[in-house]
Amino acid sequence: MAKILDKQRYKCALAAMQTVQAIDRALPVLHSGPGCAQKLSESTGSSGYFSPNIFPCTSINEKDVVFGGVKKLETTIENALKVIDADLYVVLTGCIPQIVGDDTEEVVSKFADSPKPVIYASTAGFKGNNYKGHEQVIDAIVEQYLEPSDTKQKGLVNIWADVPYQDLFWLGNYRELSKLIEELGLTPNVIFGYGNGIKNIDLIPKAEFNLLVSPWVGLQNVRKMEKKFGTPFLHYRTLPIGATETSKFLREVGSFAGVDSAKVESVIKKHEDYFYYLISRYADLFLENRVINKQFTTVADAQYSLAVTKFLVNDLGLVPARQYVVDDTPKDQREAIAQEFKNLNYGIQAEVSFETDGFKIHEEIKQHDYHGYPLILGGYYEKEVTESLKGNFLNISWPVQDKVVLDDSYVGYTGGIRLIEDIYTVAVQRFN
Amino acid sequence: MPINLNTSNLATRENRIGSITGYIGSLKDLATKTECGTLKGCSRCFSQSSTCLSMCGLSQLAAIRDVAIIHHGPSGCSVTSSSSYYMSRVMAKKRGVTSSTIYVGTDMNEKDTIFGSTEALRKIILEVNKRYQPKAIFVSSSCATGIIGEDIDSIVEEVSEEIDVPVIAVHCEGFKSRIWATGFDISDHAVLQGIVKPRREGVSTNKINFKNFFESARPEIIEIFKNFDLEPTFLYCNSTVEELEHLSEALATTCICGTLGNYLGNALEEKFGVPYVRSINQCGIVGFETWLREIGKVTNRLDKVEKYIEEQRAIYLPKIEEVKKELQGLTAVLGMGPGYTFEVSRVLNELGIKVVWALAWHYDKKYENGDVPPSMKYLLDSNIDFEASVADQQNYEVMNILNKYKPDMYLSRHPGSTVWAIKNGTPAIYVADEYMIFGYKHTLEFAKTIVDTIKNRSFEKNLAARTKLPYTKWWYEQNVDKFLEEAK
Numbered sequence: 001m002a003k004i005l006d007k008q009r010y011k012c013a014l015a016a017m018q019t020v021q022a023i024d025r026a027l028p029v030l031h032s033g034p035g036c037a038q039k040l041s042e043s044t045g046s047s048g049y050f051s052p053n054i055f056p057c058t059s060i061n062e063k064d065v066v067f068g069g070v071k072k073l074e075t076t077i078e079n080a081l082k083v084i085d086a087d088l089y090v091v092l093t094g095c096i097p098q099i100v101g102d103d104t105e106e107v108v109s110k111f112a113d114s115p116k117p118v119i120y121a122s123t124a125g126f127k128g129n130n131y132k133g134h135e136q137v138i139d140a141i142v143e144q145y146l147e148p149s150d151t152k153q154k155g156l157v158n159i160w161a162d163v164p165y166q167d168l169f170w171l172g173n174y175r176e177l178s179k180l181i182e183e184l185g186l187t188p189n190v191i192f193g194y195g196n197g198i199k200n201i202d203l204i205p206k207a208e209f210n211l212l213v214s215p216w217v218g219l220q221n222v223r224k225m226e227k228k229f230g231t232p233f234l235h236y237r238t239l240p241i242g243a244t245e246t247s248k249f250l251r252e253v254g255s256f257a258g259v260d261s262a263k264v265e266s267v268i269k270k271h272e273d274y275f276y277y278l279i280s281r282y283a284d285l286f287l288e289n290r291v292i293n294k295q296f297t298t299v300a301d302a303q304y305s306l307a308v309t310k311f312l313v314n315d316l317g318l319v320p321a322r323q324y325v326v327d328d329t330p331k332d333q334r335e336a337i338a339q340e341f342k343n344l345n346y347g348i349q350a351e352v353s354f355e356t357d358g359f360k361i362h363e364e365i366k367q368h369d370y371h372g373y374p375l376i377l378g379g380y381y382e383k384e385v386t387e388s389l390k391g392n393f394l395n396i397s398w399p400v401q402d403k404v405v406l407d408d409s410y411v412g413y414t415g416g417i418r419l420i421e422d423i424y425t426v427a428v429q430r431f432n
Numbered sequence: 433m434p435i436n437l438n439t440s441n442l443a444t445r446e447n448r449i450g451s452i453t454g455y456i457g458s459l460k461d462l463a464t465k466t467e468c469g470t471l472k473g474c475s476r477c478f479s480q481s482s483t484c485l486s487m488c489g490l491s492q493l494a495a496i497r498d499v500a501i502i503h504h505g506p507s508g509c510s511v512t513s514s515s516s517y518y519m520s521r522v523m524a525k526k527r528g529v530t531s532s533t534i535y536v537g538t539d540m541n542e543k544d545t546i547f548g549s550t551e552a553l554r555k556i557i558l559e560v561n562k563r564y565q566p567k568a569i570f571v572s573s574s575c576a577t578g579i580i581g582e583d584i585d586s587i588v589e590e591v592s593e594e595i596d597v598p599v600i601a602v603h604c605e606g607f608k609s610r611i612w613a614t615g616f617d618i619s620d621h622a623v624l625q626g627i628v629k630p631r632r633e634g635v636s637t638n639k640i641n642f643k644n645f646f647e648s649a650r651p652e653i654i655e656i657f658k659n660f661d662l663e664p665t666f667l668y669c670n671s672t673v674e675e676l677e678h679l680s681e682a683l684a685t686t687c688i689c690g691t692l693g694n695y696l697g698n699a700l701e702e703k704f705g706v707p708y709v710r711s712i713n714q715c716g717i718v719g720f721e722t723w724l725r726e727i728g729k730v731t732n733r734l735d736k737v738e739k740y741i742e743e744q745r746a747i748y749l750p751k752i753e754e755v756k757k758e759l760q761g762l763t764a765v766l767g768m769g770p771g772y773t774f775e776v777s778r779v780l781n782e783l784g785i786k787v788v789w790a791l792a793w794h795y796d797k798k799y800e801n802g803d804v805p806p807s808m809k810y811l812l813d814s815n816i817d818f819e820a821s822v823a824d825q826q827n828y829e830v831m832n833i834l835n836k837y838k839p840d841m842y843l844s845r846h847p848g849s850t851v852w853a854i855k856n857g858t859p860a861i862y863v864a865d866e867y868m869i870f871g872y873k874h875t876l877e878f879a880k881t882i883v884d885t886i887k888n889r890s891f892e893k894n895l896a897a898r899t900k901l902p903y904t905k906w907w908y909e910q911n912v913d914k915f916l917e918e919a920k
Contacts, residue, residue, distance in 0.1 A: 002539060002553065004536055004556045012506045058479075079915065095506060095574075096579060126540050
């Protein structure tokens, strides 16, 4: 049922065009109103090989609403193939064709023999948010484009983690996860970002396993791949940030993949040594400042809320106030995620609210006793409320206005250091 | 078409003033056909995505201080709320005021499209009113709510009985018009319908309504207008509801962009007798002077205006003449909304730059009062001509033109447009700020910016050398009108 979206944290399913955009040389073809792409895209970091104003679009008008837009969709796809040089054309449907009953599947099927693959995903805005839309696009690739493989490539691991663009750090995070996997002697396969693309999509069925690093997004995809390709999956719910979680992550992946534990331990030791070299040098800053207190709150999607909570508790020794998960997590996933928030060092348990109403979140933040200046890591909406409480604010989740990220990452040992740098860059802006 | 404030529904620009989004030819041809009434717009059988009118309309309303916008639709429609939140906070801060404007969505889902969700909407409106006590509440439809026929007018009428501030229905279905500027008209219509009050008896004022986007030149314009004993009221960025209530009392209405302001200007004139300053806009020397004189005429202050012009000319004209020497003979292609394209073409002509092709994102055959837009009339009267097209930001057409004409520069006003020129190796100037060419001072700055842009081409040269463009060789070999079809 319709509900109040006060301080909105996500977009609609059609914003999965950003998932397509993150795949090199894959082109979203939109069967939607003329302005959906501009609305649903980020205004920075969007001018790569394809930008939103390159996306072909049927730009549905009043006539199409009455008479249907299938003819227009057909000429749009047909000419997109001629005008724009892409490797994969992904037709995405918006609200209107879905309501008026355009048969998109039928139109797309006419392009089955075209020289470049054309697939489609049903991403009407009312079908769910962009986290669900992301899953729809991956499912479409698995169902309509890929075929099972007779052979598996030894050590090949498909990595699924962040939702591109919705997560500011998606590119850096995928690159860092790949590096870590590589250090274990495995071969990472990621379809998003630089140097990847259709060749990596083609590798998906050959992987030994799928590694899903996410509390819930992507679970339906890896299950589908298990069924269609027989690919097992490791579901690691916490995006690893910092030494504690990253070492745990490497051990778990290593054990799942059958990597020699001595090798895993040597990788961990190398990274931990450097991590603690830095931590030890800057322990003075952490301990001897007057503005970062123990209690913190995150307001982010499940991915970041959980990951940052674990890092701040298990590595930096902070204590969680209530945490807020704002991605409209499916109800059947909430219990398992809430359990993860309770699995912290020293038996510490973080209370978590699955809440999409920003007003309620702010009211609760204002009521909470942080025993000093609150530390709030969240969306841009939390800036004003944090300032009103004289707290410290870091913009880590959508919407982001306070930070420019090209390929920075919060993942792994390095990512933990980056997050610390960002938190203390805020802290040093003031004395007390 | 007379302005009707008795209904919340406003006809689109296409239907009201014959606006088009598809045309290729020349400026003269476009103007001649406009004048004799034979101009017909074309449609395209292939197009790229552009802009949603709801984004234009609701962003305008969300710029007003301490109001609420309730966007009834799926979460993608209300995504503008996040940028509006940012804008309202930073723009207010810059002015040294505060705004508690709130923009919420209703996160409509599939069930709602089947069973409707007017009851949920009613509760959301009441809840928003309770939470924020806004000074006015705008309730907007979306494509989805429009098609399933949610009756937002009735809901608004119902809740109005329980809420003591104006609650106004705004019809923002994105499929209604390919012209996003229709959104500007929709926001004006909402303000006129729900907020503007009749002139109070006995109130005398020296205020002039000044419709702009983001008021970057506000302090400067306040100073200029002091010379004429006029006080500008800037709209809608940082406006208060109280200011809007009294728009009907101003001496005149003027705007920075005809596309942005003509509905409000004409409506205030028609309904409340507030004169609308109709002239070419303030870009460039001729534009600035023509506009100032028109204000002088309308408000009976021509002497003061002439004095100001004389003083400023002495300061700036020699400097502008000096920079012009470096610009002679350069060529340009530009792509902007029609409120700017034909104005900036005129300025480039003033500076000695040759326009080889001008794209307007749409084209209004006439303004609300039935006249040909003043910018077009000026170019015609001045015997200026160049190739021109009308395309709603169709990037593939822009790139085809840039590739064929290889101009010295491309000028554009819309996000995501200049970057493609640069990838093509064409220096580009992003004329985003509406005051970038305003008056003598900014015309001089604009000319200098062009000189700087042309001087150092490192960025675009480096990028273009390493960029593969997304269009096929086939497309570059086609005529730019390849996909245009006679409108049926």
